[in-house]
Amino acid sequence: MDTQVADTLLGSLIDGRYRIRGRVARGGMATVYTATDERLERTVAVKIIHPTQAPEARARLAGFLERFTDEAKTIARLTHPNVVAVYDQGTHAGLPYLVMEYVRGRTLRDVLAERRRLNPDEALAIAEQMLAAIAAAHRAGLVHRDVKPENVLVAEAPTGGAANLVDSVVKVADFGLARAVEASADDEQGGQLMATVAYVAPELVTEGRADPRTDVYSAGIVLFEMLTGRVPYDGDRPVDVAWQHVDRDVPAPSTLVPGLPKVLDDLVARATRRDPGARPTDAGALLAEVQVARDDLGSPNTHTAVLRRVPDEPPVSQPTMVVAAVRPAERPAWARLPSGGGQRAGRRRAPEEGVGARSRLTALRTLLMGDPRGRMAVAAAVVVLGLVAAVGGWWFGVGRYTAAPQLVTLSKADAEAQAARAGFTLAYADPRYDEKVPKDAVLAQVPVSASRIVKGGTITLTLSLGPERFPVPDVVGKEFELAEADLTNVKLEVAKGTARYDDNLPAGVVVDTNPKPGTEVKPGDKVTVILSKGRAPITVPNLVGKNLAEARTALAQLGLVAVETYKDSDKPKDEILGQSPADGAGLEKGAEVKLEVSKGPPLVVVPRVVDLPCLQAKQLLESQGFPVAVQFNPNGTVRFQNPGENSQVPPGTQVTLGCL
Template sequence: MADPLIGSLVDGRYRVRGRVARGGMATVYTAMDERLERTVALKIIHPAQVSDGSFLDKFTDEAKTVARLTHPNVVAVYDQGTHSGLPYLVMEYVRGRTLRDILADRRRLTPAEALAVMEQVLSALGAAHHAGLVHRDVKPENVLVAESPSGASLVDAVVKVADFGLARAVEASAEDPEAGQLMATVAYVAPELVADGFADPRSDVYSAGVMLFEMLTGRVPYDAERPVDVAWQHVDRDVPPPSRYAAALPPAIDELVVSATRRDPGSRPTDAGALLNAVQAAREGLAGGNAATQRLRPITQDTVIVSQVTERPSWARLPAGAAARPRQQQRARRPRRPRTLAGQLSAVHQRIISNQRGRTALAAALAGILVLLLVGGWWLAFGRFEAAPDLQKMTLAAAQAKAQEAGLKVELGQGEFREDVAKDIVLGQVPGPGGRVAKGGTIKLILSLGAERYPVPNVVGKTLELATADLSVEPMKFQVTQGAPVFSDAAPAGTVVATVPAVGEGVKPGGVVQVILSKGRAPITIPSVVGLQVNEATSMLQGLGLKVLTVAGDDATKPKGEVLEQNPPGGGSAERGNEVTLKVNQNASVAAMPSVIGQNCQGVAGQFRGAGYQVRLDGDPVSVAIGNVEKQNPQPGKPLTAGQEIVLTCKFG
């Protein structure tokens, strides 16, 4: 469903443009400050967080405190207020991604990148700790990263920390005094916040150490099925060194993480500033191990030192004593001062033009240089290029083959979904057909991803609400409709038993998916079994999932084993597992006619005659002599009286 807030004007000033993200405590939008004509981030707190009447006052106090915190690595707070009864913050809009998004994309960072990001995070936390603020929720989701234009490394990225004071405001308004203990995300929560419910700057140091562990290893230290189990692992276990999961990490980085994540707060760095000094020292050690310094062989008696020094960003403060470096010793002996370059050139020029041979050589050299310049210019501007072949509308394999024939390489760009073009067909190319491409160069191909389809997720067994949530997420955005409910013995009433299309089938974004809900177990119509033999009646009822209880009855006119009565009666309804009581005739004076269909006529006739019954065999002589019973009278289960005539119809073949 469309967000009703998009397009609205908040407080007569902020025009909401779009939704950026939705978290556990608030939703973030981009908005245009129509008064100052600038883009801002608008964070609106969820209704569930406004738990009591004092929340707004506490939220306002925290917002004022954070607004006074001015630092280049802190997301600035510009304004606050309420909209439709919900508090909101107006903050600096950072064009970038969260550290969580970067870790999801790259899994883990290099040590140099991780330390560079951590320096800026700790710089922000250090300013907050100096001002008396504790963040309480340090995690990758609250770290915004504006990457450098090259995007190759995060060492030169700008990092900003968000949500100062928000966790404290929500925690302070919680009705349950224990609710504040686990406001921080459990993967990064400090042990003292779990065990005792208090937090100070050392709690932020612990969370930052866990975040550094994740940047280096691509995982958090602890994992469990329940969040509370993860939280208590922080209390009961020491965070392992990151080198256990990421090989070749320097010991100094292991020591840095272990020091920041000690379970005893007193054993950690006192605040973010202290940890920042340790991080900078580790970064200097890492850079020192990679410095390219080499001593050249002396050409004269002088010694020349060549050193490459990387200029540090302006925000990175070197540790004490490292800023001043001794200057390299100058030459051991002062050589004789050479003449000026202008004087040397003038002397050479005079020697060349002083004779004809020199003038001819100079003219030839200048002509040769001119030719080289012309040929080189032509090559750089035209000669090294050729026309790009037309690879559009080809399959990927055919395009690669044609490019290879032309001596060119192929690079794949980001594909596009197309309903009318099959998958892996070339939609476009850079440079285009006939465009200039360097000989042996690369052509970027834009391929069709085919029709955009997403498999229907498995929502069988879920409630309608949960199934709708699963089917409506990005990028599927399926429209959910309900089909006619059906009875199901396996699925409880109100849960999904099937979808149309079926689970796993592809549906285009925004397509319709019908969910079929269960009406519960189907009721059973009880058949009438009165007059049947008890074995037949029992088999029929048990086949319907009903239980059978027999009681004795006595009827001299009915054969033994015949069902005289049943309860509930036939035609009634019952559920699977219900019990049906049968009254069964126990009088043995009347026998029941057995079924003899398919048996040998002469054999059956002999048995009945031996029992005192009259038997008549119908059929042609051959059938009567060697055939089998095709029909019988009385029918199976009917009573037989002494001396009664039994008619058997025989048939051969």
């Protein structure tokens, strides 16, 4: 049985102002809700950080909130039509939240899920607005660190053209949020990689640092995905995907979608160079290149691709592709970028300004190549530059890397000693339980053994907590739904057992579990829950002190079964000494009632008094509790006795003496 726990935030009022109306999405770091700003009567989006992201310790929480507030202030200063505006920030129940502009539309991830991939003109139109937003952040000194389709919102076009993404308004969200959460972990964990591995830049993987070129790389991957319908790398584990960004060049989009123009291959290649120094310096620089590519694709001489086949052509693997020539002037006024006109004007003036530049270059080439010493100098310069490029390429490509050591299965102390000998720094991720790896042994490492790592770099270890064991929670007395939630929250499987009657707990309430509460179990173990059926319909009568035959009759009339056990007692034989269950308890028809029945007082042995003087025999028997009856001559000698000597009789049995 699946149990869904209601979201307690729905309907709540945050900060006396924001009424939570519904949940929009839940991500890795936060949950987004729609809310009504009751003060300004407008719809807003409220993003609340997950409890798992907010540190638990008081001092660490204070540092997190301070960093989160600083990031929120920086984001709020970004005023750009392609940036999701931040209106307010604060804390609710100890968790930080942001109040943001509510964008009516969908994420780029939703668009790609529906369309798979986009036409080049649509992809470049979205990339242009996305980069305009990121460029504004870069100018403000802010690095996004988590550029991905989930953080790009595509608003509905005012013209109503839902199918034409060229006229859509694009807005970018979550500026600085990854940095705020990451900063909270720096104090105790030495920094964590807070990025999505499909879009992560190589320097974030190897060195944990980010600058505007990191966002340029992620934007290039997003453009690649818009053009091809997939990300360049995949793998079974996130760490495998992350290290492919370090070890491999992003393939050209045309290798996956034949017919895409070379200008798009070159654009993606420039943005996704593994060496940050070879990429555009920031999002503004990449934006200029995207605008140039859009101009080139709009040229009548450019043959580019649509994701549809030309008529009368068989469905083969080399489709001819056509792109609508969307010129900047043809875009609606509301969808144009503020800085687009100036940049494009500079682009149009370039041919005129380039005439003088080409003349100067021609004169310089004639001067150098016309003189033998000039030719020698040029040759020497070429050789030196070649050597520098070769050495630099070797260093950045191979020389500064070494192989990561094998630390998995080692104890923490042994791993620290081996890493120190090899000159590596260790960082620790959150430990986790494992059924096979003992406590405090290394369970996993990033990067994995034998993979490339910068010399003296940092290796992140995950330590084992050993097998996970915990006691079964005590859910007796709780209704089934609450008991099931408590058990599933600790990763136990819940099953219902056979319900039974209970005199103290109402129907539907847990009366017992198997295993019992407090028993040590592991995640995934099954716990059988026994529920109460309420009080049984038959009330047990009081039978103590009654004769056995009377008790049997009373139980039979109620439809109950007597189960008898006998014991010695000074009570009369067949008298009921005790019963289980006690009187007043509830039982169902056919249930057993256990009765303790008296066997009567224990038998005593009659002593021999024959041949004793009658008076002496009488005194002896009476001293042992036997009543005595004397016949014939009380002053004579006992000639016979009844019961006879050594007879076993109940206490108090009368002994008759015949005296002569």
